[in-house]
Amino acid sequence: MMTDTYLTFLAYSTELEQESQERYLEIAESMATHGNDEVAGFFHRMADEAGNHLAEVSLLCEGAELPPIKAWEFQWPDAEPPETTSYEALHYRMSLHDAMTLALANERAAEQFYRDYAHNSTDAEVINTANEFADEEKSHAQALELMLEDVPVVSELAREEDDPPMMPE
């Protein structure tokens, strides 16, 4: 029998991972539309990662009825869930290094969120699962840190403007 606090935690986890996956996918598709295939490919991989985590959360939710929380009723540390990429941080000419740095910040924010959730809970099941999720986010961050070492530092907007912005009719 799942406690209410655990079900609420699962609702938060589901929302966090789902928003993360959908935003990564949305960004990947728009980057591809605007010709930044390298960054598009990276965000597609991040969407897959978030999708894997979402599938894990969904498994835990099987047979449970999560509390019906509207999108704007969740209490996040910022305006959106911690692993969701902010729109204003993007640009169609952003480099792979910029994109990976952004994703790294997302993973760290998610780790911190889960860690804080565990810290502030008295429900043993919530504490265990939240810490597990935090460890998982930490491992994602560490993997990204390693990958970043091999990616040349290219400053934002340094990519050649080979296709000026346009909105074809």
Add this chain to the structure above:
Amino acid sequence: MNESLAMKPRDYKSGIKPIWCPGCGHFSVLNAITKAAAACGLAKDDTVLVSGIGCSSRLPAYVDSYGFHGVHGRGLAVAQGLKVARPDLTVIALGGDGDGFSIGGNHFMHACRRNVNITYIAMDNEVYGMTKGQASPTSPEDWEGSKLTPHGPGVRPFKPAAMALASGAPWIARGYSGNPNQIARLLAEAMAFPGFSFLHVLSQCITFCPQQTDWKAIVSDFEEEPLSRADEAAALFLSEDGFKTGLLYREPRAIWPPEAAPAEDAKLVLRDLASVFQR
């Protein structure tokens, strides 16, 4: 349970991929619309999005409902006509700052005055993005980002909230694209409001106005209860920096038309109209 109540936000997306630039604030509005639709259990067949022309006006194509991508600045005219003919529908008009405050500025004022029961979302990025970055009615006076106005447009920007209030809009709110959940909440409230609801969204264009990435640090919440006195709202709208977000003003009044046309009459009108186009 109503089938629509079980739908997720993504179920309201049409599957057509937006062509907007990565980082465009309009993505946020699209997501807010689908979130509000899911939370309110909107039936797709009873929902219509009507737009004008511009980057933001592409939005109806991306939502799985009825939609009309109309004539520049005339989205509000079409939306009001539709609502009067079919009061049973949820009608949302939307567009950008150029479409709504310049080309369609007259329609905007009279829609506020008329008070038909629709919602209007103005996605304001202070620039004509589709035509590659010219100054719009809301561009800052000293904005030097366009080669057409290298020293800035040199005229004071339009104040959408003040203009809406002066024209009689009974419900005025402002959102910011960095906070799609706030926009979704405001939109849900707007759709529930009986009358013309005006949702002004600060929706950044990072391609032509990269300085708008600073908006995140500038916007603030309007933490008071929505104002209901027009004189107090006027004082606010004429003195604020334009970055306060939330429901700013709410004062319900009689909607127009006073009595919604019976559905049968509306069908007859539509049939007559259809016959005109069939000639």
